Amino acid sequence: MSIVFLIIIVAILVIVTKGKGIKVPNFGINGNSLLIGYFAVLVILSLLFYFIPYELTPLAEEDRLRELEDIDAQIYHAANNGTLDKVDALYVKDRWSEPLSGNSIKIILPEEGPASALIYAERKSEKDGKIDITHYETRSVFQDIDFESHQLQVKDNSVEVINPKPIHIKVAGLNKEFTITQFTGEDGYYSNIPFTGIVGTEVFYLRIPKDVEVEGDIWFVKE
């Protein structure tokens, strides 16, 4: 852009040295009337900008994001160490049991892999013919927007993990002009508003009867 500007300026300099120089053409338009009309349109549209009902999505606060990251890390470690039972009940989204009819179950994961869920299992000491499922979840936060969770379905002796519907979000960031941000302590020249957030952790913890064989890719924390 600056090269184009430079070329334009050099061209202007060359032109102004020729003969008597040039005046800015007004293209047969009364410049002052045009300016008044232009100004009026700008004022009306600017006022409209402040009155149209659109909502600015609030920025996710840094402290809150850090707090959520810590919780995610705690749950992840607890899952790996087999200590999920000690995790705060606040993060238990659901807890239920499903009866099993045979001696084996098949774990079906989405073809592309679980979007952001971890699946762990533990062997129960009992042979009670049912699978116990606990769904742990921390919040996904993108500028304070919530998203749907993974689902786990037990059907015909198979456990299927279903990814949430893919979401594509289109966001417009309305930046303040650099002649303002330079003095307001916001990020400086040409900076953009940060679009921050985290995708929460989801863990499905399966407690499988002692005598049931498992087919599929699953991590046992307690055999």
Next chain:
Amino acid sequence: MMSLTEISFVEVVRKQHAFKLKSYGGVFTSLVMIQFIALLFSFGASGGMGSSSGSISYEISYYSGWIIISFTYLWAFITAILITTKAYRNDDFTFVSNRLTSNLSNIFFLLTASLIGGVTALLASNVIKLLVVLFYDLDYVIGASLTIQDFFIGLLSTTLYIFMFTAAGYLVGTLVQLHKLFVIIIPAVFIGGLFVDVGQFQLISRISEFYVAEASFLLFVIKSVITVVLLFLTSIVLSNRLEVKQ
């Protein structure tokens, strides 16, 4: 007698300024046109990014008025060069005037034009955001609301930046009127300045940082006012030599 002379001097400058505001309509036609072109450019995003995590993906496009403001700088610079040319200078002969009244009325005209450029550039920046919100298919809009205080800080700083560009353009125009060789020298100095290192930075970056990296509004005002005064003062002194030469 002294007071009479002062009044007539001020009166001449005032009349010339009023005349220029009335008759230099082309300057404002070009401002409207250049801002309209910049508006079209700005309607495409000024930047963007995208990412995905799990089943969530997003794309974000950023909009602001920086293209409009930059184009207005260019307009200001060129306008200031043009009004130093004979085509404009000859208008001053319709008044009982001297080089100083002509220069002062030009400076006041450029100040008025800078203020108009600053106000319209900031308002046009709001128009881009309005059009984006109204016509783009968006899930979310992020950003901070512009407060009245922000608007006035932006208005004053944008006007001062534009006025600095007019002061620089006026000096360049005066130099070129002084000798045609400056048509080559000035771009050469500018291009050289992009590459010549001063400390660890290029000269041009160093100069622009002196203003754009200034976070204190008061210091920025002081810096820009001093710059403008120095540039116009140099132009006035040089244009007196121009008169002698001609």
